[in-house]
Amino acid sequence: MAQGTKDQLLLTARNLFAERGFYGVSIANIADKHGLTKQALLHHFPTKEKLYGQVLKEISEELDDLMAAARSSSDDPKTQLMSLxxxxxxxxHGEAVRTRLLMRELLDNKHRAETAGAWYLKAFLKNLVKMAKTLPGWENVPDSQALALVYQLLGAVNYYAISQPTLRGVFGAKGAKALNDCYIDQLNRVMHAAFSPPPTLMK
Amino acid sequence: MAQGTKDQLLLTARNLFAERGFYGVSIANIADKHGLTKQALLHHFPTKEKLYGQVLKEISEELDDLMAAARSSSDDPKTQLMSLxxxxxxxxHGEAVRTRLLMRELLDNKHRAETAGAWYLKAFLKNLVKMAKTLPGWENVPDSQALALVYQLLGAVNYYAISQPTLRGVFGAKGAKALNDCYIDQLNRVMHAAFSPPPTLMK
DNA sequence: CAAATTACCTACCAGTCGGTAAGTAAATTC
DNA sequence: GAATTTACTTACCGACTGGTAGGTAATTTG
Known part of the structure; x- marks a missing residue:
């Protein structure tokens, strides 16, 4: 059951880091949730940073899986991107936790040493750009233009995802629900507009 | 010079909180930057939370100013929103700091006690919705639909703003510059599409 | 069955956290 | 010019931080 404990600690670490951030969580907090001492945690992960790094690594692999799933879900690039x-x-819940953690990482990685963590993003963005450039009319567009397209959508959906608890607090559960219905429509409308027409072609 | 020191501490606190987050900064860190002890800081602000609250209050006032400036910049609501x-x-620099801090607040305020901080957003969103509903064809749309519109754009630009250091790290200064040029075009194109046609009218 | 490994524990460390208490030197007020 | 207020200081406090050292009971391995 060694692997079991380790995996459970990783999951708890992910949830807590997503909720309160790297500095807002102590390794004792994480161990406590399993009735363990922090030394037990340090037996499985040599340092707090390594533990965090492991969480980040798992998540970056999940992002790859997400990309692969989108790619295999359809032959139409537009459908692929929209479902993604x-x-x-x-x-x-899992999606929300992941998004929160990645948003925090985006805010923090400039300052924490392990810049290696930032490169999960590079691979993910590269895949996204590649996918966008299979859209009809986007084949010969410069990378930066395709990147601008996907980054804009990525920003919109990620921001919306982490805002959910606050939005529920501000507008109530009913208001948040109404917003959610509108939001998906609005997102689809904008994606439709953003994807379908190739922008001004000049290189 | 009392007010001077206090204001300087507030500014430093804002910068550090934006950079490292509430838990990533100690009051001693802030005071150190002015050659003061943390007790000197506690003389001006009773607790760390109060200091943070003060920073947040100032920022929410700046958001009001920003709204007012946008409103007075033009008579055309589309132009108002686009410039905003x-x-x-x-x-x-100031904009980037503010955006980072508000993003962190969005991630944290669920957990920190002072939920009062979240309500800066309510006023700002309310103003945005009001402005969006003066767009031609949007007058009779439900609030939640207008909110979906502005929130999507807000998410895109805020996420992009906080990503800047990471993007420079991943793509280099040159790549980030190329992206920036494309991004503004892309943003304008999407805003144009999102604002001008009234969505399907049914209520 | 002996040896080694695993999975934990208690005890401890130096350093930092936010905050309090009490004092002081200088400026302001009456 | 005496009293008060302002703007700090040093000296603490208990709680907590990440991490080390060393031990133990149970399991796995040879």
């Missing part, structure tokens, strides 16, 4: 971005808005 | 959102993307 819609996935971020769906309020699965 | 473009403002978030402009990489002024």
């Amino acid at each position: 971005f819609q996935g971020f808005v769906s309020d699965t | 959102f473009q403002g978030f993307v402009s990489d002024t």
Whole structure:
């Protein structure tokens, strides 16, 4: 059952880091949730940073899986991209936790030493750009233009995802629900407009 | 010079909180930057939370100013909204700091006690919705639909703004510059599409 | 069955956290 | 010019931080 404990600690660490951030969580907090001492945690992970790094690594692999799933879901690049971005808005618990953690990482990685963590993003963005450039009319567009397209959508859905608790606090559960219905429509409308027409072609 | 020291401490606190987050900064860190002891800081602000609250209050007032400026910049609501959102993307230092801090607040306020901090957003969103509903064809749309519109754009520009250091790290200064040029075009194109046609009218 | 490994524990460390108490030197007020 | 207020200081406090050292009971391995 060694692997079991380790995996459970990783999961708890992910949830807590997503909720309160790297500095807002102590290794004792994480161990406590399993009735363990922090030394037991340090037996499985040599340092707090390594533990965090492991969480980040797992998540970056999940992002790859997400990309692969989107790619195999359809032959139409437009459908692929739309289902991918819609996935971020769906309020699965796991999705929300991942998005929160990655948003924190985006805010923090400039300052924490392990810049290696930032490169999960590079691979993910590269895949996204590649996918966008299979859209009809986007084949010969410069990379930066395709990146601008996907980054804009990525920003919209990620921001919306992490805002969910606050939005519920401000507008209530009913208001948040109404917003959610509108948001998906609005997102689809904008994606439709953003994807379908090739922008001004000049290189 | 009392007010001077206090204001300087507030500014430093804002910068550090934006950079490292509430838990990543100690009051001693802030005081050190002015050659003071943390007890000197506690003389001006009774607790760390109060200091943070003060920073947040100032920022929420600045958001009001930003709204007012946008409103008085033009008579055309489309122009008003476009200049407002473009403002978030402009990489002024002050703007970047504010955006980072508000993003952190969005992630944290669920957990920190003072939920009062979240209500800066309510006023700002209310103003945005009001402005969006003066767009031609949007007058009779439900609030939640207008909110979906502005929140999507808000998410895109805020996420982009906080990503700037990471993007420079991943793509280099040159790549980030190329992206920036494309991004503003892309943003304008999407805003144009999102604002001008009234969505399907049914209520 | 002996040896080694695993999975934990208690005890401890130096350093930092936010905050309090009490004092002081200088400026302001009456 | 005496009293008060302002703007700090040093000296603490208990709680907590990440991490080390060393031990133990149970399991796995040879």
